[in-house]
Amino acid sequence: MVATHPIPRGTRILSETAVITMSATFPDFDTAGKVVDAKFRALPDEQQSLFLALHNCQHTDHGLALAIARTNGLPFGDNEHGVFLETARINHSCLPNAHHAWNASLGQLTVHAVEDIKPGEEITITYMANTPTFSMRQNHLKDTFGFTCTCKLCSMSRSRRKISDHSLDRMLDIESENEERVRWGRSPLAMLHALREGLRLVEKEELGITTLARLYRDVVDILLANADVARASVFAKKERALRVVMEGEDGTRTTELKGVMERPRDNMRFGYRSWDWLSDVSEVPKGLEEEAFESWLWRA
Numbered sequence: 001m002v003a004t005h006p007i008p009r010g011t012r013i014l015s016e017t018a019v020i021t022m023s024a025t026f027p028d029f030d031t032a033g034k035v036v037d038a039k040f041r042a043l044p045d046e047q048q049s050l051f052l053a054l055h056n057c058q059h060t061d062h063g064l065a066l067a068i069a070r071t072n073g074l075p076f077g078d079n080e081h082g083v084f085l086e087t088a089r090i091n092h093s094c095l096p097n098a099h100h101a102w103n104a105s106l107g108q109l110t111v112h113a114v115e116d117i118k119p120g121e122e123i124t125i126t127y128m129a130n131t132p133t134f135s136m137r138q139n140h141l142k143d144t145f146g147f148t149c150t151c152k153l154c155s156m157s158r159s160r161r162k163i164s165d166h167s168l169d170r171m172l173d174i175e176s177e178n179e180e181r182v183r184w185g186r187s188p189l190a191m192l193h194a195l196r197e198g199l200r201l202v203e204k205e206e207l208g209i210t211t212l213a214r215l216y217r218d219v220v221d222i223l224l225a226n227a228d229v230a231r232a233s234v235f236a237k238k239e240r241a242l243r244v245v246m247e248g249e250d251g252t253r254t255t256e257l258k259g260v261m262e263r264p265r266d267n268m269r270f271g272y273r274s275w276d277w278l279s280d281v282s283e284v285p286k287g288l289e290e291e292a293f294e295s296w297l298w299r300a
Protein backbone atom coordinates (compact mmCIF):
# COMPACT_ATOMS: atom_id res chain seq x y z
CA MET A 1 0.00 0.00 0.00
CA VAL A 2 1.53 3.25 -1.15
CA ALA A 3 0.61 6.86 -0.30
CA THR A 4 -0.76 8.84 -3.24
CA HIS A 5 -0.66 12.18 -1.38
CA PRO A 6 1.08 13.59 1.73
CA ILE A 7 -0.29 12.00 4.92
CA PRO A 8 0.49 14.02 8.07
CA ARG A 9 1.39 12.20 11.31
CA GLY A 10 -1.75 11.33 13.26
CA THR A 11 -4.03 10.97 10.20
CA ARG A 12 -6.50 8.09 10.29
CA ILE A 13 -5.62 6.34 7.03
CA LEU A 14 -8.46 3.84 7.24
CA SER A 15 -10.88 2.14 9.57
CA GLU A 16 -12.63 -1.07 8.69
CA THR A 17 -14.69 -4.01 9.90
CA ALA A 18 -13.39 -7.59 9.76
CA VAL A 19 -14.86 -9.81 7.05
CA ILE A 20 -13.85 -12.97 8.91
CA THR A 21 -13.11 -13.32 12.62
CA MET A 22 -11.76 -16.26 14.58
CA SER A 23 -10.75 -16.93 18.14
CA ALA A 24 -7.00 -16.54 18.72
CA THR A 25 -7.12 -19.85 20.61
CA PHE A 26 -8.94 -22.24 18.32
CA PRO A 27 -9.03 -25.92 19.41
CA ASP A 28 -7.22 -27.50 16.40
CA PHE A 29 -6.43 -26.78 12.76
CA ASP A 30 -9.08 -29.18 11.48
CA THR A 31 -11.88 -27.42 13.37
CA ALA A 32 -10.48 -23.98 12.55
CA GLY A 33 -10.31 -24.88 8.84
CA LYS A 34 -13.97 -25.90 8.82
CA VAL A 35 -15.14 -22.84 10.81
CA VAL A 36 -13.22 -20.36 8.63
CA ASP A 37 -14.35 -22.08 5.43
CA ALA A 38 -18.01 -21.82 6.52
CA LYS A 39 -17.51 -18.11 7.32
CA PHE A 40 -15.87 -17.57 3.93
CA ARG A 41 -18.79 -19.24 2.09
CA ALA A 42 -21.27 -17.00 3.92
CA LEU A 43 -19.60 -13.83 2.53
CA PRO A 44 -21.14 -11.94 -0.40
CA ASP A 45 -19.52 -12.79 -3.79
CA GLU A 46 -17.58 -9.52 -4.01
CA GLN A 47 -15.98 -10.02 -0.58
CA GLN A 48 -15.21 -13.66 -1.44
CA SER A 49 -13.26 -12.47 -4.52
CA LEU A 50 -11.37 -9.83 -2.53
CA PHE A 51 -10.58 -12.40 0.18
CA LEU A 52 -9.32 -14.95 -2.37
CA ALA A 53 -7.11 -12.28 -3.96
CA LEU A 54 -5.18 -11.81 -0.67
CA HIS A 55 -1.71 -13.25 -0.29
CA ASN A 56 -1.22 -16.76 1.06
CA CYS A 57 2.05 -18.00 2.52
CA GLN A 58 0.67 -20.89 4.63
CA HIS A 59 0.08 -24.58 3.97
CA THR A 60 -3.42 -25.32 2.68
CA ASP A 61 -3.75 -28.72 4.43
CA HIS A 62 -6.79 -27.40 6.31
CA GLY A 63 -8.28 -25.42 3.45
CA LEU A 64 -7.41 -22.31 1.50
CA ALA A 65 -9.68 -20.03 3.58
CA LEU A 66 -7.78 -20.82 6.81
CA ALA A 67 -4.40 -20.41 5.06
CA ILE A 68 -5.39 -16.94 3.76
CA ALA A 69 -6.86 -16.02 7.14
CA ARG A 70 -3.61 -17.00 8.90
CA THR A 71 -1.46 -15.04 6.43
CA ASN A 72 -3.56 -11.90 6.74
CA GLY A 73 -5.25 -12.09 10.15
CA LEU A 74 -4.52 -9.46 12.79
CA PRO A 75 -5.20 -9.69 16.52
CA PHE A 76 -7.97 -7.47 17.81
CA GLY A 77 -10.22 -6.99 20.84
CA ASP A 78 -9.71 -9.37 23.72
CA ASN A 79 -8.72 -12.63 22.13
CA GLU A 80 -9.65 -12.56 18.47
CA HIS A 81 -8.08 -12.50 15.04
CA GLY A 82 -9.74 -10.89 12.05
CA VAL A 83 -9.16 -10.45 8.34
CA PHE A 84 -9.51 -6.81 7.33
CA LEU A 85 -9.45 -6.59 3.53
CA GLU A 86 -7.64 -3.25 3.19
CA THR A 87 -5.29 -3.48 6.16
CA ALA A 88 -4.28 -6.93 4.89
CA ARG A 89 -2.59 -5.16 1.97
CA ILE A 90 -0.14 -3.36 4.25
CA ASN A 91 3.39 -4.76 4.39
CA HIS A 92 5.53 -5.07 7.50
CA SER A 93 8.39 -2.91 8.78
CA CYS A 94 10.17 -3.27 12.12
CA LEU A 95 10.11 0.56 12.24
CA PRO A 96 6.71 1.20 10.68
CA ASN A 97 5.25 4.56 9.67
CA ALA A 98 1.68 3.49 10.57
CA HIS A 99 -0.02 1.77 13.50
CA HIS A 100 -3.08 -0.47 13.62
CA ALA A 101 -5.34 -0.60 16.66
CA TRP A 102 -8.72 -2.02 17.58
CA ASN A 103 -11.27 0.71 18.25
CA ALA A 104 -13.96 -0.79 20.49
CA SER A 105 -16.36 2.15 20.19
CA LEU A 106 -16.34 1.91 16.37
CA GLY A 107 -16.09 -1.90 16.37
CA GLN A 108 -13.41 -1.41 13.71
CA LEU A 109 -9.67 -1.65 13.20
CA THR A 110 -8.03 1.72 12.56
CA VAL A 111 -4.73 2.51 10.86
CA HIS A 112 -3.02 5.80 11.69
CA ALA A 113 0.09 7.44 10.26
CA VAL A 114 2.67 7.72 13.05
CA GLU A 115 5.06 9.73 10.88
CA ASP A 116 4.57 12.21 8.07
CA ILE A 117 4.27 10.00 4.97
CA LYS A 118 5.27 11.38 1.56
CA PRO A 119 3.53 10.62 -1.75
CA GLY A 120 5.01 7.46 -3.25
CA GLU A 121 6.16 6.18 0.15
CA GLU A 122 5.06 2.72 1.24
CA ILE A 123 2.70 2.57 4.23
CA THR A 124 3.87 -0.05 6.74
CA ILE A 125 2.73 -1.57 10.03
CA THR A 126 4.51 -4.07 12.27
CA TYR A 127 3.44 -7.73 12.30
CA MET A 128 5.13 -8.28 15.68
CA ALA A 129 4.01 -7.53 19.22
CA ASN A 130 7.49 -6.27 20.15
CA THR A 131 10.88 -5.66 18.50
CA PRO A 132 13.36 -8.43 19.30
CA THR A 133 16.94 -8.67 17.95
CA PHE A 134 17.79 -8.85 14.22
CA SER A 135 18.06 -12.64 13.95
CA MET A 136 14.91 -13.22 16.01
CA ARG A 137 12.97 -10.80 13.78
CA GLN A 138 14.32 -12.31 10.58
CA ASN A 139 13.58 -15.89 11.69
CA HIS A 140 10.06 -15.06 12.86
CA LEU A 141 9.12 -13.15 9.69
CA LYS A 142 10.63 -15.81 7.42
CA ASP A 143 8.93 -18.69 9.27
CA THR A 144 5.52 -17.07 9.67
CA PHE A 145 5.20 -14.88 6.58
CA GLY A 146 7.87 -16.22 4.22
CA PHE A 147 9.84 -13.03 3.59
CA THR A 148 13.21 -11.51 4.42
CA CYS A 149 12.74 -8.14 6.05
CA THR A 150 14.84 -5.33 4.55
CA CYS A 151 13.37 -2.45 6.55
CA LYS A 152 15.48 0.42 7.91
CA LEU A 153 16.20 -1.45 11.16
CA CYS A 154 17.08 -4.73 9.40
CA SER A 155 19.36 -3.15 6.79
CA MET A 156 21.68 -1.33 9.20
CA SER A 157 25.42 -1.87 8.85
CA ARG A 158 26.73 -4.85 10.79
CA SER A 159 28.48 -2.65 13.38
CA ARG A 160 25.43 -0.44 13.90
CA ARG A 161 23.24 -3.53 14.17
CA LYS A 162 25.44 -4.92 16.93
CA ILE A 163 24.74 -1.81 19.01
CA SER A 164 21.03 -1.92 18.19
CA ASP A 165 20.81 -5.64 19.07
CA HIS A 166 22.54 -5.01 22.39
CA SER A 167 19.80 -2.49 23.31
CA LEU A 168 16.99 -4.71 21.99
CA ASP A 169 18.34 -7.66 23.96
CA ARG A 170 18.33 -5.56 27.11
CA MET A 171 14.76 -4.44 26.33
CA LEU A 172 13.65 -8.09 26.13
CA ASP A 173 15.36 -8.77 29.47
CA ILE A 174 13.66 -5.77 31.05
CA GLU A 175 10.26 -6.94 29.84
CA SER A 176 10.72 -10.55 30.94
CA GLU A 177 12.20 -9.55 34.31
CA ASN A 178 9.18 -7.32 34.83
CA GLU A 179 6.78 -10.10 33.85
CA GLU A 180 8.38 -12.22 36.57
CA ARG A 181 8.03 -9.40 39.09
CA VAL A 182 4.37 -8.95 38.13
CA ARG A 183 3.77 -12.69 38.46
CA TRP A 184 5.16 -12.74 41.99
CA GLY A 185 3.84 -9.30 42.92
CA ARG A 186 7.35 -8.12 43.74
CA SER A 187 9.42 -4.95 43.59
CA PRO A 188 7.31 -2.27 41.94
CA LEU A 189 10.22 0.15 42.39
CA ALA A 190 12.60 -2.16 40.49
CA MET A 191 9.95 -2.46 37.73
CA LEU A 192 9.62 1.29 37.51
CA HIS A 193 13.37 1.81 37.28
CA ALA A 194 13.72 -0.96 34.69
CA LEU A 195 11.06 0.74 32.58
CA ARG A 196 12.92 4.03 32.89
CA GLU A 197 15.99 2.30 31.48
CA GLY A 198 13.82 0.81 28.72
CA LEU A 199 12.44 4.22 27.78
CA ARG A 200 15.97 5.61 27.54
CA LEU A 201 16.92 2.73 25.21
CA VAL A 202 13.85 3.34 23.03
CA GLU A 203 14.82 6.98 22.68
CA LYS A 204 18.50 6.19 22.04
CA GLU A 205 17.70 3.60 19.37
CA GLU A 206 14.76 5.62 17.97
CA LEU A 207 12.56 2.54 18.23
CA GLY A 208 9.43 4.50 17.55
CA ILE A 209 6.14 5.47 19.08
CA THR A 210 4.65 1.96 19.39
CA THR A 211 7.37 0.70 21.73
CA LEU A 212 7.39 4.00 23.60
CA ALA A 213 3.63 3.82 24.21
CA ARG A 214 3.86 0.16 25.30
CA LEU A 215 6.43 1.02 27.98
CA TYR A 216 4.45 4.05 29.16
CA ARG A 217 1.43 1.79 29.49
CA ASP A 218 3.39 -0.50 31.80
CA VAL A 219 4.49 2.51 33.87
CA VAL A 220 0.89 3.74 34.21
CA ASP A 221 -0.26 0.23 35.20
CA ILE A 222 2.41 -0.20 37.91
CA LEU A 223 1.68 3.22 39.42
CA LEU A 224 -2.09 2.65 39.39
CA ALA A 225 -1.71 -0.85 40.80
CA ASN A 226 0.15 0.64 43.78
CA ALA A 227 -2.30 3.53 44.16
CA ASP A 228 0.16 6.24 43.08
CA VAL A 229 -2.44 8.37 41.39
CA ALA A 230 -0.28 11.52 41.23
CA ARG A 231 2.47 9.95 39.11
CA ALA A 232 0.01 7.76 37.15
CA SER A 233 -1.82 10.90 36.01
CA VAL A 234 1.44 12.46 34.73
CA PHE A 235 2.40 9.34 32.78
CA ALA A 236 -1.17 8.87 31.54
CA LYS A 237 -0.92 12.32 29.95
CA LYS A 238 2.39 11.39 28.27
CA GLU A 239 0.99 8.10 26.97
CA ARG A 240 -2.25 9.74 25.85
CA ALA A 241 -0.35 12.22 23.65
CA LEU A 242 1.17 9.23 21.82
CA ARG A 243 -2.13 7.32 21.64
CA VAL A 244 -3.91 10.27 20.02
CA VAL A 245 -1.40 9.96 17.16
CA MET A 246 -1.55 6.14 17.03
CA GLU A 247 -5.28 5.59 17.59
CA GLY A 248 -7.07 8.95 17.47
CA GLU A 249 -9.08 10.82 20.11
CA ASP A 250 -11.73 8.06 20.10
CA GLY A 251 -9.17 5.23 20.39
CA THR A 252 -9.89 2.60 23.05
CA ARG A 253 -6.70 3.21 25.03
CA THR A 254 -6.85 6.98 24.40
CA THR A 255 -10.30 7.06 26.00
CA GLU A 256 -9.20 4.85 28.91
CA LEU A 257 -6.28 7.21 29.59
CA LYS A 258 -8.60 10.21 29.70
CA GLY A 259 -10.37 8.33 32.51
CA VAL A 260 -7.06 7.70 34.31
CA MET A 261 -6.26 11.42 34.13
CA GLU A 262 -9.69 12.60 35.28
CA ARG A 263 -10.88 9.86 37.67
CA PRO A 264 -7.87 7.64 38.45
CA ARG A 265 -9.48 6.00 41.47
CA ASP A 266 -12.31 4.68 39.27
CA ASN A 267 -9.85 2.67 37.19
CA MET A 268 -10.13 -1.07 37.90
CA ARG A 269 -6.34 -1.29 38.36
CA PHE A 270 -6.30 1.31 41.13
CA GLY A 271 -4.65 -0.19 44.23
CA TYR A 272 -5.04 -3.80 43.14
CA ARG A 273 -1.44 -4.65 44.19
CA SER A 274 -0.99 -2.37 47.18
CA TRP A 275 -1.77 1.03 48.63
CA ASP A 276 1.90 1.53 49.52
CA TRP A 277 2.33 4.50 47.20
CA LEU A 278 -1.07 6.07 47.81
CA SER A 279 -1.10 9.64 46.56
CA ASP A 280 -3.50 12.23 45.20
CA VAL A 281 -3.43 14.11 41.90
CA SER A 282 -3.08 17.34 43.89
CA GLU A 283 0.36 16.10 45.04
CA VAL A 284 1.97 16.55 41.60
CA PRO A 285 4.69 19.10 42.47
CA LYS A 286 4.53 22.47 40.77
CA GLY A 287 7.39 24.77 39.81
CA LEU A 288 10.19 22.18 40.11
CA GLU A 289 13.25 22.25 37.82
CA GLU A 290 13.11 19.46 35.19
CA GLU A 291 15.74 17.32 36.93
CA ALA A 292 14.02 17.53 40.29
CA PHE A 293 10.63 16.81 38.72
CA GLU A 294 12.01 13.73 36.88
CA SER A 295 13.53 12.55 40.11
CA TRP A 296 10.16 12.83 41.87
CA LEU A 297 8.35 11.26 38.92
CA TRP A 298 10.53 8.14 38.83
CA ARG A 299 10.86 7.78 42.61
CA ALA A 300 14.61 8.01 41.94
Ligand SMILES: C[S@@+](CC[C@H](N)C(=O)[O-])C[C@H]1O[C@@H](n2cnc3c(N)ncnc32)[C@H](O)[C@@H]1O
Pocket residue numbers: 054055057071072088089090091092093145146147148149150151
Ligand atom coordinates in the same frame (compact mmCIF):
# COMPACT_ATOMS: atom_id res chain seq x y z
C1 LIG B 1 -0.63 -9.51 4.97
S1 LIG B 1 0.23 -9.69 3.48
C2 LIG B 1 0.71 -8.04 3.10
C3 LIG B 1 0.23 -7.55 1.77
C4 LIG B 1 0.79 -8.28 0.55
N1 LIG B 1 2.13 -7.78 0.23
C5 LIG B 1 -0.13 -8.05 -0.66
O1 LIG B 1 0.30 -7.56 -1.67
O2 LIG B 1 -1.30 -8.40 -0.52
C6 LIG B 1 1.69 -10.45 4.09
C7 LIG B 1 2.66 -10.85 3.00
O3 LIG B 1 3.20 -9.70 2.38
C8 LIG B 1 4.58 -9.88 2.11
N2 LIG B 1 5.33 -8.89 2.90
C9 LIG B 1 4.89 -8.20 3.97
N3 LIG B 1 5.83 -7.36 4.42
C10 LIG B 1 6.91 -7.53 3.64
C11 LIG B 1 8.20 -6.95 3.62
N4 LIG B 1 8.59 -6.05 4.51
N5 LIG B 1 9.06 -7.39 2.68
C12 LIG B 1 8.70 -8.34 1.77
N6 LIG B 1 7.49 -8.91 1.75
C13 LIG B 1 6.59 -8.52 2.66
C14 LIG B 1 4.93 -11.29 2.51
O4 LIG B 1 4.80 -12.13 1.40
C15 LIG B 1 3.85 -11.61 3.52
O5 LIG B 1 3.58 -13.00 3.62
